[in-house]
Amino acid sequence: MNSITEQVGASIHSGDNLLVMCPSFMGDESRVCLELLTPAPPAEVYALSVxxxxxxGDHLDAWQRSxxxxxxxxxxxxxDADARSSTTERDADDPTVERxxxxxxxxxxxxxxxxxLDEWGETAPDRQVSVCFQSVSTLLQYVELEQVFxxxxxxxxxxxxxxxxxxxHLDPQAHDDQTIERLVGLFDGVFEYADDEWSYRQPGDG
Known part of the structure; x- marks a missing residue:
């Protein structure tokens, strides 16, 4: 069976901003994340992950496995939002990692x-750029909702x-409905994991 990103691929276009709502402990979140980071063959993709x-190191290892x-x-x-994100020796020596x-x-x-984004736009304007922001929920632990918005x-x-x-990424279990509703309006589409399956909707779908 095709993944949810393959099923809705025709609905996703360059320039789209997508919200991925899934409990942070679910393994399916990582799979959808990496699929969205590779909307084209890897050799054609420039990927930025926050x-x-x-x-x-763990992020790149997951990429290679998937x-x-x-x-x-x-x-x-x-x-630097959590001790688990501390720089390893490998990360510290990697010029592609900024802190x-x-x-x-x-x-x-x-x-x-x-x-x-500016650098890649100037040096490789024909490449497909993908961005992962992991996660909005973590940012909301440190910054007020209106500032995040x-x-x-x-x-x-x-x-x-x-x-x-x-x-x-957003963990819907970590926020009330009002917070989620406030943020959803910023995005062109929403992937949501509930009842053991993924769904996709666009603003106005209800």
């Missing part, structure tokens, strides 16, 4: 992301302008 709790080969270019912005020392420093985080409003517009296919 990580709050997963180490860069996809088989790494993207043409990879950039990781590692945000933001506090999740509350939204200005620095935004600059790191924008600089990467404003940050994501700017970020989604920047990603849209770059033509990137971007997805953002």
């Amino acid at each position: 990580l709050f709790t997963q180490s860069p 996809v088989g080969s790494l993207p043409a270019r990879s950039r990781i912005v590692s945000v 933001v020392t506090s999740p509350q420093n939204l200005t620095r985080l935004g600059v790191r992301i924008t600089d990467c 404003k940050f994501l409003d700017v970020l989604t517009e920047r990603c849209r302008a770059s033509g990137a296919i971007s997805h953002y």
Whole structure:
């Protein structure tokens, strides 16, 4: 059976911002994440991942296990939000890993992301760029909802302008309905895992 991303692939376009709602402990979240990061063959993809709790090394290892080969270019912005995301010796020596020392420093985080998108837009305008933001739920542990909303409003517009296919993780069990409703309006589509299966909807689907 085709995966949910394959089933709705025709509905996803360059510049789309997608929300992935799944309990953070579910293994299916990682599979959908990596599928969204590879909307084209890996050799044609430039992938940017913003990580709050997963180490860069673990992220790349998961990529290789699932996809088989790494993207043409990879950039990781590692945000120090959790001890588990601390830099390993391998990460420290990797020039493709950039660090933001506090999740509350939204200005620095935004600059790191924008600089990467700008660089790739200038040097490889024909490549498909993909972005993973893992996760909105973790950011909300450190920053108030309205600040996060404003940050994501700017970020989604920047990603849209770059033509990137971007997805953002959110654990629906960690937030009330009002918070989720506030954020959903920022996105072009929503993947949601419930009752042991994935669904996909676009704004206005109900």
